[in-house]
Amino acid sequence: MNFVSVRIITSDVQRLVRFYGEVTGMPVTVYTEDFAELTTPACTLAIGSTRTLMLFGGDIARPADNHTAILEFRVGDVDAEFARLSDLIKSTTVQQPTTMPWGNRSLLFRDPDGNLVNFFQPVSAEAIRKFDR
Template identity: 55%
Template structure:
């Protein structure tokens, strides 16, 4: 098994795709006006409008209702990324800090309220986990 994609359903796809393009520096690939993907080396962040729910049988997901998932991105330098994030959103929950497990991390929300963690391994143990 291989986790390949994470999908966010949103009521405002253009706004959300634009936000993720801004904070990641990556360009989305639009497949239709209601579905786009932002690809990284290890996973795809898919973003679909609420219209795409019809293909799954109806209203099975609710935009802006996430209260338990954190979307995590491994970045080269979390402190540099913080400056970019700070210029993109005011909804920052945690400035750069080194966590007990060795990752340096920032936590913020996207326009739909989803939690996002940008992190960089900061200790030798953490660096070993991501080799």
């Protein structure tokens, strides 16, 4: 088995496409007005409109109502990313760059739908070994 994707359901696909394209600096492929994907070497972030829920049987998810998951992106330099994105995320920053007890430097902010996003960088020897396997 291989975990390959997380899908965010939103009422505004284009807004999230613009946001994730800007914060990651990566292209987001828009397949239809209801579905897009940001593909990284490790995983894909899919963005689906509320209309796609009908294909799964109806009202099974609510946009902008995530209270449990954090979307995590490994970056090369958390502090540089914070400086680059400070204007874009200044009103939605949850935690400025901080070194966590488990050895990652972390920047936590929210996307336009309120989903938590973590940009992290392994900084301790143990965390670096873990992520460089």
